[in-house]
Amino acid sequence: MDSTTMKATAHTNIALIKYWGKKNIELNLPTTSSLSLTLDKYYTTTSVSSAEIDSFVLNNQPADATRIHHFLNMLRKQLGDFSPLKVISENHVPTSAGLASSASAFAALTGVVVHELGMNLSNEELSRLARRGSGSASRSFFGNFAVWHKGIDDESSFAESLNASDMPIALVVAEVSHAEKKISSTEGMQRALTSPNYDDWLVKSANQLIDMQSAIQHADIDKVGSIAEDNALGMHALNLTASRQPFTYFTDQTQMILSLIQDMRHQGILAYATIDAGPNVKIITTKDEASTIVNILKNAMPTLAVEVAQSGPGISYD
Ligand code: ADP
Ligand code: DP6
Numbered sequence: 001m002d003s004t005t006m007k008a009t010a011h012t013n014i015a016l017i018k019y020w021g022k023k024n025i026e027l028n029l030p031t032t033s034s035l036s037l038t039l040d041k042y043y044t045t046t047s048v049s050s051a052e053i054d055s056f057v058l059n060n061q062p063a064d065a066t067r068i069h070h071f072l073n074m075l076r077k078q079l080g081d082f083s084p085l086k087v088i089s090e091n092h093v094p095t096s097a098g099l100a101s102s103a104s105a106f107a108a109l110t111g112v113v114v115h116e117l118g119m120n121l122s123n124e125e126l127s128r129l130a131r132r133g134s135g136s137a138s139r140s141f142f143g144n145f146a147v148w149h150k151g152i153d154d155e156s157s158f159a160e161s162l163n164a165s166d167m168p169i170a171l172v173v174a175e176v177s178h179a180e181k182k183i184s185s186t187e188g189m190q191r192a193l194t195s196p197n198y199d200d201w202l203v204k205s206a207n208q209l210i211d212m213q214s215a216i217q218h219a220d221i222d223k224v225g226s227i228a229e230d231n232a233l234g235m236h237a238l239n240l241t242a243s244r245q246p247f248t249y250f251t252d253q254t255q256m257i258l259s260l261i262q263d264m265r266h267q268g269i270l271a272y273a274t275i276d277a278g279p280n281v282k283i284i285t286t287k288d289e290a291s292t293i294v295n296i297l298k299n300a301m302p303t304l305a306v307e308v309a310q311s312g313p314g315i316s317y318d
Pocket of ligand 2: 014015017018019020028034100102103133134135136137185186275276277
């Protein structure tokens with residue numbers, strides 16, 4: 001690897017049909033296929049250079065390189081050996097707060113390492129590698145909508161772009177907290193697997209994926225939102241009903257926003273919630289209605305940080 005300073009930029013993605021469980025931990029094979037929207041607002045930029053040992057600098061601060069070292073060793077086995085790397089990364093997204101930093105992070109890292117090795121892999125092949133770093137990263141190579149096929153082995157578990165009609169979808173992100181979550185997604189989904197309702201959720205998720213793809217083809221944002229909300233609340237119900245260490249990512253503010261969303265719907269506003277491994281709420285709506293939703297949130301909760309995101313691009317290199 002030479003000492004060039006190429007950078008890869010990958011955007012985060014928000015799952016509308018969630019990945020919430022591993023069938024194979026070593027290979028990071030999921031129990032469900034999942035579907036996401038890539039966001040314009042939040043992204044990670046990463047570069048690498050040769051070093052004495054694998055190391056990691058995140059947002060200009062030395063950071064724990066354990067997870068990255070483990071991932072780079074996996075890449076060395078898959079792609080052929082390469083020298084230790086210093087990974088320099090900037091997150092334009094809060095880290096570990098349930099806003100999908102691991103998705104943009106491992107997509108950008110995979111992309112830049114493969115480019116620096118002079119290899120030319122398709123985004124589908126890159127997604128298969130990034131999946132091993134963090135499952136949700138498999139979907140961050142693609143702009144707009146992506147589907148991660150759960151597959152049955154390493155080869156068949158990868159993401160690809162979903163052909164979609166143009167639609168004016170927007171996501172209002174209520175940033176309840178930027179604090180690092182206490183229960184990582186990896187740990188949370190292991191607990192969720194112990195819920196007696198898990199098998200029912202698997203069946204429901206497979207049907208919701210089919211319905212979601214149809215809603216996207218028809219550019220039916222109301223349906224996209226309503227399926228996504230149902231899927232996300234189902235995921236969080238698994239956490240509450242886990243037989244081993246039940247838990248929730250919701251806070252009082254999360255609950256308050258969920259109830260405001262119900263009020264908005266009663267007023268005829270298109271607004272549906274999706275929530276990941278953290279208290280932040282992403283509200284699916286139309287570009288036209290986004291500012292109304294921001295105003296309602298700001299009036300009810302003046303200190304709440306709110307962002308409006310739209311569909312974002314796939315990975316890029318410069
Ligand atoms: P999030 O909700 O932000 O996705 P996760 O717990 O799933 O949180 O992932 C956060 C983990 O991802 C961090 O602990 C770190 O190991 C890794 N990570 C975050 N940002 C980066 C980055 N820019 N480069 C490499 N790894 C990162
Ligand atoms: C709730 O991809 O962070 O955001 O594979 O263990 O790194 P690991 O998990 P991660 O989990 C994401 C969970 C989710 C739903 C989703 O993005 O599909």
